[in-house]
Amino acid sequence: QVQLVESGGGLVQAGGSLILSCAASGGDFSMYSMGWFRQAPGKEREFVGAISWTGSSTYYADSVKGRFTISRDNYKNTVYLQMNSLKPEDTAVYYCAAERSGLRLGAATYDYDYWGQGTQVTVSS
DSSP, X not given: OOEEEEEOOEEXXXXXXXXXXXXXXXXXXXXXXXXXXXXXXXXXXXXXXXXXXXXXXXXXXTTTTTTEEEEEETTTTEEEEXXXXXXXXXXXXXXXXXXXXXXXXXXXXXXXXXXXXXXXXXXXX
16 A cells, blocks of 8 residues: 655745655555645645656646746655745645556646645745
8 A cells, every 4th residue: 555654844934945755655656646735724625736757747836836846756755845935825734646657747636546644834924
């Protein structure tokens, strides 16, 4: 069974930066497309960005484009979300997700097969 564990969340001031990590175990991480989503209180889970299994392709939501960067290290079975120029509206629980076929770089929650438990990011104004 694939397990995904996020870490790196916390409290940061507006304009600051955070790096989230998502460590995978129990599957063939190097073959998965990986995505990041977030969910603010009272809102639906929304797409943040995704990265192909090779790391050569990335795809971002317009709301984070130019501020967030996704990368991966297939030797460490880890995907990262570098978040810069954070805004209060970025406050949410952030989730990583894995798409096991490696064929899709989806933006919908139903595109993904496995999910982490989430890590809280709070941006103060």
